[in-house]
Amino acid sequence: MSEQHKVYKPKAISGFPEWLPEYRAVELAWLDKIRAVFESYGFCNIETPSVEEIDALSAKAGETEKEIYTLTRLQADDGESKEARLALHFDLTVPMARYVAQHFGQLVFPFKRYQMQKSWRGERPQKGRYREFYQCDIDVVNIDELPIHFDAELPAVLFEAYQALGIPPVEIHISNRKILIGYLQGLGVADTAPLTRALDKLDKIGADGVLKVLADEGVSADVAQKALAFVQIKTPDSSFADKVRALGVQNELMEQGITELQFVTDNLKHLHGDKNAGGGMVANLGIIRGLDYYTGTVLEARFKENATHWPKGAPSLSIGGGGRYDDLAGSFINQKLPGVGLSIGLTRLFGLLMDQGKIAAGSKSPADVLVVLPDEARRAEASDTARTLRSRGFKVEMYHRDAKIKNQMAYAEKKGIAHVWFPPFKDGQPHEVKNMTTGEQKPADAAVWTP
RNA sequence: GCGGUCGUAGCUCAGCGGUAGAGCGCUUGGUUGUGGUCCAAGAUGUCGCGGGUUCAAACCCCGUCGAUCGCCCCA
Structure with missing residues (x-):
């Protein structure tokens, strides 16, 4: 890629609205x-x-x-x-x-x-x-x-x-x-x-x-x-x-x-x-x-x-x-x-x-739950958890890479996802889920959990 | 199609003749598994485009394109 490639400056087309x-x-x-x-x-x-x-x-x-x-x-x-x-x-x-x-x-x-x-x-x-x-x-x-x-x-x-x-x-x-x-x-x-x-x-x-x-x-x-x-x-x-x-x-x-x-x-x-x-x-x-x-x-x-x-x-x-x-x-x-x-x-x-400012913004994401990826070795478990929750009707996003937990949480916060799910970080630990509104976090089972 | 206004960082805008700034946002950090607050550091602009005036233009002039408000008409 050239350092000086010409960018086409994006602009709105008059009369053709689009929303965030x-x-x-x-x-x-x-x-x-x-x-x-x-x-x-x-x-x-x-x-x-x-x-x-x-x-x-x-x-x-x-x-x-x-x-x-x-x-x-x-x-x-x-x-x-x-x-x-x-x-x-x-x-x-x-x-x-x-x-x-x-x-x-x-x-x-x-x-x-x-x-x-x-x-x-x-x-x-x-x-x-x-x-x-x-x-x-x-x-x-x-x-x-x-x-x-x-x-x-x-x-x-x-x-x-x-x-x-x-x-x-x-x-x-x-x-x-x-x-x-x-x-x-x-x-x-x-x-x-x-x-x-x-x-x-x-x-x-x-x-x-x-x-x-x-x-x-x-x-x-x-x-x-x-x-x-x-x-x-x-x-x-x-x-x-x-x-x-x-x-x-x-x-x-x-x-x-x-x-x-x-x-x-x-x-x-x-x-x-x-x-x-x-x-x-x-x-x-x-x-x-x-x-x-x-x-x-x-x-x-x-x-x-x-x-x-x-x-x-x-x-x-x-x-x-x-x-x-x-x-x-x-x-x-x-x-x-x-x-x-x-x-x-x-x-x-x-x-x-x-x-008129009378439309209250909805959520930036339809997801109900963000499943944290604790580390690369536990991807399969995180993925299974997300699938279980989806099968129960929840909208679930799984974090996309092995990043610091604070980054994963900040992501959930910015997208307005109401619950963050923590699969075990070590063998034998329970799953936990955190309510981002109240800040409360407690052990949970993906097969039976309800918000 | 016709008139008014306006085009500066992703967004909102300041600067109005001596070669570019703020706030918000963004990135990174504040150590070992946890967001929102706070602190620190950092990245980002051919100042819409083209021409002219000037020693010098984001700033003045002309053109052009785009946006926006109104007229006609319509949801």
């Missing part, structure tokens, strides 16, 4: 907890490839299209097109739609699946926004018609998942697109898109900001005021309906949406139980969501703003969301497949809490 072992351990535990909640409702798991054909992704991409990472080989084979055919998926909904269409004949409907994988988007990274991130999705897809039952079940699953993580209180904000669209139609608005885009920013730019944007868009002051009054409606129960009707607009689609949202809120009353104080569900007509394939229920999860749990001024970013779509797989198969689904932005959630 003690934090990755927490992230892994989260994935397990979320998975357990999903499965407790009978959702099955699938995993789809990281890549899809660009044509498949583009079918529903819309604005997202420019953020797609395409995949090409550095060295294309002769005759192989230089044009990319494959791309990394930017969410899990499109792959799921393709999957359902492709395996249509072999799936049982309503198809309830969960999927926890990374997705990629080539956006400018910033707080709470990454280019590579985990999403934990659940969706229910059915043929022709999907019962409203699921619109209420999914938010409940979502809420339970957040609870399982032991994070600050989360609120699930729910609305229904039909109410807003019907309301705007009732106001005589023909093209609703520009309005919804502006109204969606209420939380970010405030009421005055929204009015200003609407004025710039050429919306009349009367319509703007009425639209604003609508998106400011927020109730912890189904009483939102009276408030909507009090605004004086009559519309059939709107009434249909109200009925649906009432069903959902009525069936989520249990989220307000005492043990959930501080979090829960709220009917929030300001929830709109940008994706245009949502047609009914839309929902978003956010941390509840609360001085004791969440510092003032912290971002009230969405940490999960979803909704109902009439037909997502329509571009893949000649079947009507309505669905309702939602996604937990795990990396965003985890990253935000990391920034």
Whole structure:
């Protein structure tokens, strides 16, 4: 090796987070907890490839299209097109739609699946926004018609998942697109898109900001005021309906949406139980969501703003969301497949809490026990001891070389391994185990020992 | 894609014109089989990269790359 070899200075790649072992351990535990909640409702798991054909992704991409990472080989084979055919998926909904269409004949409907994988988007990274991130999705897809039952079940699953993580209180904000669209139609608005885009920013730019944007868009002051009054409606129960009707607009689609949202809120009353104080569900007509394939229920999860749990001024970013779509797989198969689904932005959630210092580091090692190597001649005995403990379900690391005992102990200490096992140093001596927390050390038998 | 800020030891940063420092971390030692504390010694940097100004640049100027915060948009 040359003394002056050139080193490639390691650096973080923006938007592609990675954690130290003690934090990755927490992230892994989260994935397990979320998975357990999903499965407790009978959702099955699938995993789809990281890549899809660009044509498949583009079918529903819309604005997202420019953020797609395409995949090409550095060295294309002769005759192989230089044009990319494959791309990394930017969410899990499109792959799921393709999957359902492709395996249509072999799936049982309503198809309830969960999927926890990374997705990629080539956006400018910033707080709470990454280019590579985990999403934990659940969706229910059915043929022709999907019962409203699921619109209420999914938010409940979502809420339970957040609870399982032991994070600050989360609120699930729910609305229904039909109410807003019907309301705007009732106001005589023909093209609703520009309005919804502006109204969606209420939380970010405030009421005055929204009015200003609407004025710039050429919306009349009367319509703007009425639209604003609508998106400011927020109730912890189904009483939102009276408030909507009090605004004086009559519309059939709107009434249909109200009925649906009432069903959902009525069936989520249990989220307000005492043990959930501080979090829960709220009917929030300001929830709109940008994706245009949502047609009914839309929902978003956010941390509840609360001085004791969440510092003032912290971002009230969405940490999960979803909704109902009439037909997502329509571009893949000649079947009507309505669905309702939602996604937990795990990396965003985890990253935000990391920034706030609210993730308590886990252990640097999963090991329960470090078996000391007294000296080279006793390696076999140490090895047998480790094996015995493992066979009993303990996670056991054996020290890797004949080093001073203080070094072996310091190693256990640094890795946070709770017990150090001492095989005999001389024939006839008993095994001993030391509890690194209490400092207590006593004779033990690997075949029967318990911490 | 567009704007603001910032790039000095593994990490957090000080130094702001005379050729590099602290704290933490790391390595070794404080004797015979035992960690966390303490003490002692030690290793570590083309001061992001390229050019310019100057007798002299980590420091001033220009460019570039990277990071970061915000806009658009979204989990």
